[in-house]
Amino acid sequence: MDLNLSDEDKNFRKEVKDFIKKNLSSEQQKKIKNGGSYTKDETIKWQRALFKNNWFANNWPKTYGGCEWSPMKRYIFDQETAYAYTPQIVPFGVTMVGPVIIEFGTELQKKSFLPKILNSEHWWCQGYSEPGSGSDLASLKTKAISEGNNYIINGTKTWTTLAQHADWMFCLVRTDNTSKPQEGISFILIDMKSKGITVDPIITLDESHEVNTVYLEDVVVPKDNLIYQENKGWTVAKYLLSHERTSIAQVARSKSAIKKLKMIASHEVFDNSPLIDNTRFRDKLTELEMDLHSLEYTEIRILSEEAKGSSPGPEASFLKIRGSELQQKISELTLEAVGAFGLIKSNSYNQDNSNEYFPGAEYANNVGAEYLNLRKTTIYGGSNEIQKNILSKMVLGL
Ligand SMILES: Cc1cc2nc3c(=O)[nH]c(=O)nc-3n(C[C@H](O)[C@H](O)[C@H](O)COP(=O)(O)OP(=O)(O)OC[C@H]3O[C@@H](n4cnc5c(N)ncnc54)[C@H](O)[C@@H]3O)c2cc1C
Numbered sequence: 001m002d003l004n005l006s007d008e009d010k011n012f013r014k015e016v017k018d019f020i021k022k023n024l025s026s027e028q029q030k031k032i033k034n035g036g037s038y039t040k041d042e043t044i045k046w047q048r049a050l051f052k053n054n055w056f057a058n059n060w061p062k063t064y065g066g067c068e069w070s071p072m073k074r075y076i077f078d079q080e081t082a083y084a085y086t087p088q089i090v091p092f093g094v095t096m097v098g099p100v101i102i103e104f105g106t107e108l109q110k111k112s113f114l115p116k117i118l119n120s121e122h123w124w125c126q127g128y129s130e131p132g133s134g135s136d137l138a139s140l141k142t143k144a145i146s147e148g149n150n151y152i153i154n155g156t157k158t159w160t161t162l163a164q165h166a167d168w169m170f171c172l173v174r175t176d177n178t179s180k181p182q183e184g185i186s187f188i189l190i191d192m193k194s195k196g197i198t199v200d201p202i203i204t205l206d207e208s209h210e211v212n213t214v215y216l217e218d219v220v221v222p223k224d225n226l227i228y229q230e231n232k233g234w235t236v237a238k239y240l241l242s243h244e245r246t247s248i249a250q251v252a253r254s255k256s257a258i259k260k261l262k263m264i265a266s267h268e269v270f271d272n273s274p275l276i277d278n279t280r281f282r283d284k285l286t287e288l289e290m291d292l293h294s295l296e297y298t299e300i301r302i303l304s305e306e307a308k309g310s311s312p313g314p315e316a317s318f319l320k321i322r323g324s325e326l327q328q329k330i331s332e333l334t335l336e337a338v339g340a341f342g343l344i345k346s347n348s349y350n351q352d353n354s355n356e357y358f359p360g361a362e363y364a365n366n367v368g369a370e371y372l373n374l375r376k377t378t379i380y381g382g383s384n385e386i387q388k389n390i391l392s393k394m395v396l397g398l
Contacts, residue, residue, distance in 0.1 A: 005072075005076075009072055009073065009076060012073055012076055013076050013080060016076060016077055016080040016081070017080055017084075019049075019053060019055070020080065020081065020084045020086060023046065023049040024046070024084065024086055028042065028085075029084060029085045029086075032085035033085050033260065034362050034363065034365045034366075035364075035365030035366025035367065035369070035370065036365070036366070038087040040123075040165050042087055043087040043088075043090060044120045044123075046086060046087040047087075047089060047090070047094075047120040048119065048120055050089070051118055051119055051120065054067050055067055055077070056089070056094060056118060056120075057094050057098060057117075057118060058073070058074055058077065059074075059094075059095060059098075059099060060094075060098060060099065060102060061102065064102055064110070064114055065114065065115070065118050070307055071303035071304070071306045071307050072303060072304075072307065074303075075252075075299070075300065075303055078251075078252040079252045079255070081252070082252035082253045082255065082256040083252075083255075083256050083259070085256070088253075090123065090124075090162065092123075092124035092125055092126050092161070092162070092166075092170075093117040093120075093122060093123065093124040094117055094118075096124070096126065096170070096240050097113075097117070097124050097170045097189075097240070098114065098117045099239075099240075100170070100187070100227060100236055100239060100240050101113050101114060101117075101227065102114070103239060104187075104227050104228040104236055104239075105227055108224070109189075109224075109225075109227070113168075113189070121167075122167045122168050123162070123165050123166050123167050123168075124166060124167070124168050124169065124170060125160050125161060125162055125163040125165075125166035125168075125169045125170075125192075125214075126160065126161065126169070126170060127142075127157040127160055127163075127169045127170065127171035127172065127190070127214060128140075128157070128171075128172050128237065129157065129158055129159045129160075130142060130155065130156055130157055130158060131156055131158050131213075134159075134383075135382070135383055135385075135386050137172070137237070138181040138182045138185065138234065139181055140155075140172055140173075140174060140185065141155055141174060142154070142155025142156065142157065142171070142172070142173045142174060142216060143155055143173065143174050144173035144174065144175050144186060144188065144221070146175070146223075149222060149223050149224075150220050150221060150222055150223060151173070151175075151188065151220075151221045151223060151226075152218055152219070152220060153171075153173055153188075153190070153216050153218075153219040153220075153221055154216060154217060154218060154219075155173070155216050156213060156214070156215055156216070157169075157171065157213070157214040157216070158202075158211075158212075158213045158214070159202070159211045159212075159380070160199075160211060160212045160213070160214045161210060161211055161212075161380075162210065162212075163192070163199050163211075163212040163214050164199055164201065164209065164212055166192050167191070167192055167193070168189055168190065168191060168192060169189075169190045169192055169214065170187065170188075170189055170190075170227075170240075171187070171188050171189070171190050172185050172186070172187060172233055172237055173185070173186055173188055173233070174186075175230050175231055175233075176230075176231050179231075182234040183231055183234070184231055185231065185233040185234050185237070186226060186229075186230050186231060186232070186233040187226070187227045187228060187232075187233035187236040187237060188221055188225050188226050188227065188233075189221075189225040189227065190216075190219065190221050190225070191221075194219050194220065194221065195218075195219070195220070196216060196217040196218045196219040196220075197214065197215070197216055197217075197219055198214070198215040198217070199212050199213075199214050200212060200213045200214075200215070204372070204373065204376075205372040205373075205375070206368075206369035206370070206372040206373040207369065208369065208373065210373075241381075241382065248319070248320050248323060248324070248377075248381045249295065249299060249319035249320060249322070249323025249324075250323050250324075250327055250377075251292065251295055251296050251299050251323060253327070254292055254295075254323070254326050254327055254330055255292060255296070257327070257330045257331070257334065258285075258288065258289060258292060258330060260334070260363075261285065261330060261333060261334045261337060262276065262285070263363065264334065264337045264338060264363050264364070265281065265285065265337050267363065275337055281336075281337070284333055285333065288326065288329055288330055288333060291322075291326055291329075292326055292330075295319075295322050295323060295326060298315075298318070298319070298322075299319060302315045302319065313394060314390060314391050314394040314395050317382075317387035317388075317390045317391050317394075318387075318391065320381060320382070320384070320387050321384045321387050321388065321391075323377075324377035324378045324384060325378065325384070327374050327377050328374050328375065328377060328378065331367075331370055331371045331374045332371065334367050334370070334371070335367055335368060335371040338363070338364035338367045338368075341364035341367070342364050342367040342368040342371070343368055
C-alpha cells in the first residue's frame with residue numbers, strides 16, 4: 001500500500017480547497033465551527049454547486065452522471081470538506097437509493113428518478129425501521145396490498161431521518177405473510193405528497209428535530225414504483241445497507257472534531273493555564289488521536305483494496321463500530337473541555353431549524369447538544385451490537 005499522494009491526487013486536493021473557497025462563505029463556515037447547522041436551502045445550494053462541477057455523485061458510474069472518483073479522491077474530498085465545515089451531503093438520495101436504482105431499477109425508473117437526485121430536486125428519506133422492527137428488520141409489518149396497478153400501504157415507520165423535508169421515501173413493505181419473513185418483503189418508492197401520509201416530529205435529547213415517525217394510512221402507490229421484484233426487497237435492502245455502513249465511519253469529521261478540541265483546550269479562558277498543559281487531559285487526547293490515526297490507516301487500507309476491485313465485507317462493520325465509538329469519545333472529551341459552557345439552553349428547539357445560540361463562550365456553542373446527539377452513532381445504521389454479531393459470524397465463524 002502506497003500512502004504517498006500521487007501528483008494527480010495532490011492537484012485534486014488543491015482543486016477541492018479552491019472549490020470550497022469559491023462556493024462557501026467564511027461566515028457560513030464560522031457558523032458551523034461554532035456549533036450551528038446548515039438549513040435545507042444551504043445544503044441544497046451546496047449540493048447543486050457540486051453537481052454543476054460534476055462532483056456530486058462520486059460513487060455513480062459516469063454513464064449515469066457520476067464522476068467515478070477513485071477511493072483516494074473520495075477520501076481527500078471528505079477530509080477537505082470536513083476541515084472546512086461544509087454542509088454534509090444528504091446521503092439518502094445520492095449515496096443510498098441512487099446506487100440501488102442504478103443496480104436494480106428499470107430504464108423508466110432510472111430516467112425519472114436519477115436526474116432529480118443529481119440536481120437535488122428530490123430530497124429522499126429512508127423508511128426501513130418500525131416500532132418493534134429495528135435490529136430485527138425482517139419482522140417489519142407495514143403492509144402493501146395489491147389492488148390492480150397499485151399497492152395500498154398501511155403501517156408506521158419510525159426514526160425516519162429528515163422526513164420533514166423529504167419529497168420521496170424508499171420503503172420496505174410486507175407483500176407476503178406466508179413465507180419466511182425475509183422472503184415477503186418488497187422495496188418501493190413512495191411520493192411523500194401522497195394522500196394518507198403524516199410526518200410527526202420526534203424531538204431528541206439535544207432538543208433537535210432530526211427524526212420522525214411516518215404514518216401511512218391507505219396510501220396508494222403505483223406498482224411502477226416497485227424496485228426489482230415483488231418479495232425480493234431483502235436483496236435490495238442488503239445491497240443498500242453495505243453502502244450505508246462504509247460511509248458511516250466519519251473519520252474525516254472526527255479529525256476535524258479533534259482539531260476543534262485542541263483549539264478549545266488551548267484557549268486562555270481556563271485561568272490563563274490552558275487545559276492542554278494538563279498531563280491527564282493530554283493523555284486522553286493523545287489516546288484518542290492514536291486511535292483515530294489507526295482507524296484512518298485501516299480505512300485507507302480498505303480503500304486501497306477497493307481501488308483494486310474488491311468490495312467491503314466485514315470491514316464495513318469494523319469501520320462502523322470503531323468510527324462511531326470514536327465520534328462519541330471525542331464529543332465526551334470536548335464536553336469535558338468546555339465544562340459549564342457546554343450547558344444546553346432549554347427550549348432551543350426551533351421549528352425552522354434556525355440557529356439560536358445559548359450564552360457562553362463562542363467555541364462552546366452546541367457542544368453539550370452535540371455530545372447528546374452523537375449517542376445515536378452506535379445505534380443507527382445497524383447497532384454496534386448487531387455489527388459485532390456480523391463480525392463474529394463472518395470473521396470468527398461463530
Ligand atoms: C438518530 C437515528 C436516526 C435513524 N434514522 C433512520 C432512518 O432514517 N431510517 C430508518 O429506517 N431507521 C433509522 N434509524 C433506526 C435505526 O436503524 C434503529 O434504531 C436501529 O436499527 C436499532 O433498532 P431499534 O431502535 O429498534 O432497537 P432494537 O433493535 O430494539 O435494539 C435495542 C438494543 O438491543 C440490542 N440488540 C438487538 N438485537 C440484538 C441481537 N440480536 N444481539 C445483540 N444485541 C441486540 C441493540 O443493539 C440495542 O442496543 C435511526 C435511528 C437513530 C437513533
